[in-house]
Structure formats: structure tokens, C-alpha cells
Amino acid sequence: MIGFDNDKYLRIQSEHIKERIAKFGNKLYLELGGKLFDDHHASRVLPGFQPDSKLRMLSQLSDSAEIVIVISAVDIEKNKVRADLGITYDEDVLRLRSEFQNRGFFVGSVVITHYNGQSSASAFRERLERMGIKAYYHYIIEGYPHNVALIDSDEGFGKNDYVETSRPLVIVTAPGPGSGKMAVCLSQLYNEHKRGVEAGYAKFETFPVWNLPLKHPVNIAYEAATADLNDVNMIDPFHLEAYNNIAINYNRDIEIFPVLNALFEGIYGENPYKSPTDMGVNMVGFCISNDDVCCQASKEEIIRRYYSALNKFAESGMNDAEVNKIALLFKQAKISTADRKTTVAAKERQEKSGVPSSAIELADGTIITAESSPLLGPSAALLLNATKHLAGIDHSVKLIPQEMIEPIQKTKIDYLGGKNPRLHTDEVLVALSVLSKEDDNCRRALAQLPELRGCQAHSTVMLSFVDQKIFKKLGVGLTCDPVRSNR
Numbered sequence: 001m002i003g004f005d006n007d008k009y010l011r012i013q014s015e016h017i018k019e020r021i022a023k024f025g026n027k028l029y030l031e032l033g034g035k036l037f038d039d040h041h042a043s044r045v046l047p048g049f050q051p052d053s054k055l056r057m058l059s060q061l062s063d064s065a066e067i068v069i070v071i072s073a074v075d076i077e078k079n080k081v082r083a084d085l086g087i088t089y090d091e092d093v094l095r096l097r098s099e100f101q102n103r104g105f106f107v108g109s110v111v112i113t114h115y116n117g118q119s120s121a122s123a124f125r126e127r128l129e130r131m132g133i134k135a136y137y138h139y140i141i142e143g144y145p146h147n148v149a150l151i152d153s154d155e156g157f158g159k160n161d162y163v164e165t166s167r168p169l170v171i172v173t174a175p176g177p178g179s180g181k182m183a184v185c186l187s188q189l190y191n192e193h194k195r196g197v198e199a200g201y202a203k204f205e206t207f208p209v210w211n212l213p214l215k216h217p218v219n220i221a222y223e224a225a226t227a228d229l230n231d232v233n234m235i236d237p238f239h240l241e242a243y244n245n246i247a248i249n250y251n252r253d254i255e256i257f258p259v260l261n262a263l264f265e266g267i268y269g270e271n272p273y274k275s276p277t278d279m280g281v282n283m284v285g286f287c288i289s290n291d292d293v294c295c296q297a298s299k300e301e302i303i304r305r306y307y308s309a310l311n312k313f314a315e316s317g318m319n320d321a322e323v324n325k326i327a328l329l330f331k332q333a334k335i336s337t338a339d340r341k342t343t344v345a346a347k348e349r350q351e352k353s354g355v356p357s358s359a360i361e362l363a364d365g366t367i368i369t370a371e372s373s374p375l376l377g378p379s380a381a382l383l384l385n386a387t388k389h390l391a392g393i394d395h396s397v398k399l400i401p402q403e404m405i406e407p408i409q410k411t412k413i414d415y416l417g418g419k420n421p422r423l424h425t426d427e428v429l430v431a432l433s434v435l436s437k438e439d440d441n442c443r444r445a446l447a448q449l450p451e452l453r454g455c456q457a458h459s460t461v462m463l464s465f466v467d468q469k470i471f472k473k474l475g476v477g478l479t480c481d482p483v484r485s486n487r
Contacts, residue, residue, distance in 0.1 A: 003293030004048035004284075013283045014060045017204070020281055021064075021168055024200025024272075027192065029185040030281070032173040033205030037099065038084075042206055044477065045221045045298040046288065047454075054204075055103060058171065065169040066108040067100050069093050070179045073114045073121035082175060090124050092175040097133070108165055109134035113180030116140050136161035138180065138187060145183075145259045152266035157190035177229065182256075186263055193267050200272070203253075203279045208233045210247045210277050211285040217298035219248060220333045224305040227325045239275035247277040300456060300477065302326065302333055303340045307479035311462055314482035342458035343479065345369050350460045356485050358382040360457040360476065362390070372485075375405045377422040378459055379467040384428060386455075390448035393441050400431045400442075425470040452476050461485035 021028045034042075037052040050056070058065060075089045082092055097107045110128055112121050115137040128135040138160040141151055150156045163184070170188070172181045185201050192199040207222035219233050232251045239247040253276040260279075264271035273279050288294055309322040330336060337343050345359035349369040357371040358378040368389055370381035384399055393399075408431070409421040423431070429446075436443040453475030462480045463471075471478040 001290065001293045002048040003288060003290040003297065004046040005287045005289040006048050006050050006053055008289075009049070009053060009284065009287040010057045010060070012286065013057045013281075016281050016283050017058075017061065017169070017202075020200070020202050025198050026168045027170075027197055027199040028168065029170045029172060029188055029199060029201050031181045031185050031201070031203045031205075032171055033181075033203060034207070036171075036173055039206070041221075041225055041301070042284075044304075045218050045301050046284065046294055047297050048289070049284075054206075059103065059105075061169055062104050062106075064167055065171055066106045066165060066167040067171045067173060068109055068111060068163060068165070068184065069096055069107065070111045070113055070172060070174040070181050070184050071124075072179045073112050073116065073118045075176075075179065076112070076121045076124050077118045080176070089175040089179075096173070096175065106167070107133075108167075108170075109136060109163055111136045111138055111161075111163060111180075111184050113138045113184060114140050134164070136163050138184060145256060148259060148262045148266065152190065152263055157187040158194070160187045160191070162191045162195075163188055186260070190263075190267055198268070201279065202281050204281050206282055206284050208248045208250055209285040210236075210249060210280060210282060212248065212288075214246075214248050215332055217295045217302070217333055220329050221298040221301040221305070222250075224302045224326050224329050227305065227309065227322045227329075230321075230325070236275050236277045239277045242274035247275070249276050253279075299333055299335050299339060302329055302335065303337055303343075304477055304479050306330070306337070307458075307481070310482040311480055314462070314484070340456070340458065340479065341367060342456050346458045346460050347481075356459070356461040358457065358459040360386050360452070360455055362386065362455055363451065372422065375402065375409075375422060376428070377420070377424060377463075377467070377485075378461065379463050379471070380423050380425050380428040382457065382459075383425055383470075384445070386452060387445040387448040388441075390451050391441070391444040393445060397441060399439075399445055400428065400435065404431060404435075424464060425467045429470070449474060 037055040039051050039054060043049045043051045071089055071093050080089045081087065082089065085092065093110055100107050110133055112125055112135060115121055125135040141156050143150055145151065172185050174181050189199055189201055208219040212219055214233055214235060223231060223233055233248055234251055234254055236247045236249040236254060238257055239245060257276045261271045306326045309326055313320050313323050342359040342361050345367045346357050346369065349357035349359065349371055353371040355372045356378045357369060359367055359369045360382055361367055368386045370378055370385045372378045373381060388395060388397065388399065405423060408423060408427060412418040413421050432442045432446050436446050456477045457471060459480045461483050468478060
């Protein structure tokens with residue numbers, strides 16, 4: 001079911017940004033929070049929101065926009081990795097640049113922030129320049145962000161490289177949080193002002209949604225998604241005081257606003273914004289077409305984030321603060337893991353079978369379950385059961401004959417040194433693909449894979465990285481109990 005009007009969003013969001021550009025004399029630095037594309041969190045909690053909606057919306061402004069990518073020298077030095085992609089932040093800068101350019105955007109430059117002479121950051125800048133990419137340094141400012149007198153001076157922002165831009169809208173983005181996007185924007189305001197340009201600043205961040213209630217499931221889901229950062233949604237006290245209206249923001253923006261206010265006053269003499277919410281341009285809240293659908297999807301997301309945190313804790317044994325925080329959010333949202341139908345179904349199947357089990361909820365609400373066997377793991381068996389159901393193939397039909405599975409198992413154990421002989425999801429899909437040339441049932445089953453996009457699944461054991469990746473590629477929302485399989 002659809003809960004979000006994506007066409008309306010594309011229309012009114014771009015118009016709102018155009019209005020903000022005009023307000024600041026045709027030069028606006030737009031800090032982009034979250035992901036410009038591949039925004040799967042937004043698409044999960046707002047069914048109908050397309051993962052590349054922000055990019056498609058900004059494409060309407062591409063002729064007047066340029067992109068500046070920001071990366072912290074600290075992250076380069078640490079070889080920080082994007083967990084969702086498995087690549088380092090510096091490699092992601094190049095990936096982002098390529099993605100933006102392929103979509104018709106002009107990428108003007110890269111800014112390396114928090115620079116303090118790190119050799120790896122210097123090497124990265126040299127690499128960028130060899131590729132013909134403009135690169136700039138922004139330095140560590142002692143006492144940032146509270147030492148306003150130093151920040152707002154030639155020894156503070158004035159010491160940073162001035163980033164040359166040529167278009168009215170400058171979109172400032174980064175591979176991940178903590179890169180220094182806001183500081184880059186503010187530094188540019190200072191340096192533009194010195195050059196006689198009165199540029200403006202705005203923030204484009206989807207969550208929390210400022211015009212939804214504080215405890216709306218969509219906003220609670222954002223807290224669950226950022227539990228590792230310890231973000232907390234709050235009523236914006238500055239907005240309440242200025243307008244006597246409730247608006248929702250989060251702790252970091254609220255805490256930094258007095259500093260931003262002082263910086264704006266230092267640069268311009270006055271602050272054009274009365275609250276951190278005023279700085280935002282997000283119109284998502286006006287495009288929710290079915291609140292009940294978005295509430296249910298957000299509750300599913302909170303539970304999904306909880307299981308993700310449990311799995312992370314089980315794998316690393318590190319601090320359980322993230323798990324505990326999301327557990328508290330359960331109470332705010334008035335939910336439990338029992339509200340996830342697939343979790344209940346998978347556990348019931350395991351209780352009956354005594355072996356690891358799994359379940360998936362199809363688009364029409366049908367629950368399909370599966371269990372581990374000597375030939376197949378619970379996730380591989382689930383894919384077969386689900387696609388057979390969707391294709392109208394009787395459950396008793398064996399799509400992959402045992403005589404085909406056994407040689408694969410022999411290769412895995414005898415030749416590749418594996419310990420688990422059961423087929424993973426990718427191996428099952430390859431086998432189906434080979435058989436589909438001659439077997440109509442296999443061909444029909446494979447053809448059902450697109451129907452799994454948006455479905456929810458649960459496993460009573462943690463799945464391998466390979467299996468998790470397959471479910472992700474299929475667009476299935478997967479959760480797992482924090483239990484390692486010993487079968």
C-alpha cells in the first residue's frame with residue numbers, strides 16, 4: 001500500500017527550494033542531511049517515496065546547481081567504511097561524484113575538512129587533483145563550535161580555503177555524518193561576505209519531520225535509525241517562542257542554534273532565521289497521503305532497527321546502548337517484536353520443527369514459512385517456497401532435484417573447505433537459473449522474484465552475509481534473531 005505522494009513531493013519541494021534561493025539574493029548553500037539517493041530508510045517508512053526522490057527533485061534544478069562533496073581528514077586517516085556499501089569514505093567520494101555526474105549534475109569540488117596535516121588526506125587531495133578534481137582544505141578551529149570570536153575571524157573561517165563556486169544553488173553533501181558539511185557552509189558564508197556576496201544557508205534534511213507530532217511513528221523510526229548517534233527528537237523551543245507553534249527538530253540542531261545565531265549575527269549583523277526549524281526546507285510532511293500506512297511501515301522499521309542492533313551487539317559484543325535505546329522507543333511507539341507477523345510465524349515454525357526457520361509476508365498478507373534441511377538453509381528454502389506460491393506451483397514440487405544439489409554440496413565441502421553444506425540463497429538462484437532453460441516451473445518461479453520487493457521476512461538465526469545481501473538486492477526487509485546457527 002502507498003502512503004506517500006511522490007509526485008506531489010517532487011513538485012512542491014523543488015518550488016520551496018527555489019523560493020529559498022530567491023530569498024538570499026540568488027546564492028544559497030544547501031546542506032544535505034541524509035542520502036541524496038539510495039534513501040531506503042525514507043522509502044521504508046514512507047511507502048511510495050522513491051529511494052532517489054531527492055535526486056530526482058533536485059534534477060529539476062540541475063542547471064542552476066552544483067555539488068560540493070565534503071569528507072573529513074579524520075575519516076580518511078581511519079579508513080572509515082560505509083557499512084551499507086563496504087567501501088571507504090574516500091572511495092565513496094569518487095563513487096558519489098560519478099553517480100552525480102551520470103545524472104547530469106555538475107560536481108564543482110571536494111572539501112577535505114578537519115585537516116591538520118594528515119598525510120593520507122594530503123595524498124587523497126593529490127589524487128583528486130591528478131584526476132582534474134578541484135580540492136580544498138578546511139582546518140580544525142580550536143574551540144569549534146563555541147569559540148565564536150575565533151571562528152568568526154580571519155584566523156577561523158578566514159583561514160580555510162575559499163571554495164570557488166559558480167552557480168546559485170550549492171548542494172553540500174558527504175559520504176556520511178560528522179563530515180563537517182555545516183561548517184563548510186558557514187565558512188563559505190563568511191568568505192563570500194568578505195568578497196561582497198551575501199549568500200544564504202539552508203538545511204535539507206528529511207527527518208525528523210518537523211510538522212508531524214513528536215511521537216509520530218515516522219519520527220520515532222528516525223530516532224531508532226540514529227540510535228548509534230544518540231540523536232533525540234525534541235520540540236524546537238526557539239520555534240515555539242518565536243511563533244507559538246510546535247515544530248519538531250533534534251537535539252544537535254537545537255543545541256548548536258545559539259552558536260549559529262551568533263555566527264550569523266557576526267557575519268551579517270542579524271540572523272535571518274528565528275529557529276533551527278526555520279533553516280530547513282523539508283516538505284515531506286505535506287506529502288503523506290495515508291497516515292495509517294506510514295505509521296504501520298514506521299513501526300515495522302523500528303522493529304527492524306531493533307533486530308539490527310541486536311545482531312550488531314551479538315557479533316561485536318560491544319556496548320549495548322543502541323539496543324537499550326531502541327527498546328525504550330518500543331514503549332513510545334507502543335509496539336513489541338510480536339507486532340511483526342513474520343517474527344511470530346518464523347518462531348512458531350521453529351517450535352514445531354526444532355530447526356532454524358524463516359517466514360516472509362507477501363504483498364497480499366499471505367505468510368510463507370520454511371525450515372532448514374540437510375540440503376537447504378532456512379533462507380534458501382524460504383525463497384523457493386515463496387516463489388512457488390506466487391507462481392501457483394504445488395508445494396510438493398521439488399524445483400531443484402537432490403541429485404543436482406549434492407554435487408554442489410560436495411564442491412563446497414571437499415574442494416572449497418566449507419563447513420556448511422546447505423545451499424545459500426545465491427546458490428539456489430543460480431541453480432534455478434540453470435534449470436529454467438528446460439524446466440518451466442523453475443522459469444515461472446524465477447519470474448516471481450520482483451514480487452518480493454517490499455515484503456518483510458524474519459529468520460530465527462543470523463544469516464550469512466551472502467544471504468543478507470541477496471535479500472537486500474531483492475528489496476526484502478529482513479530481520480534475524482541474534483542467534484548463530486550451529487546447523
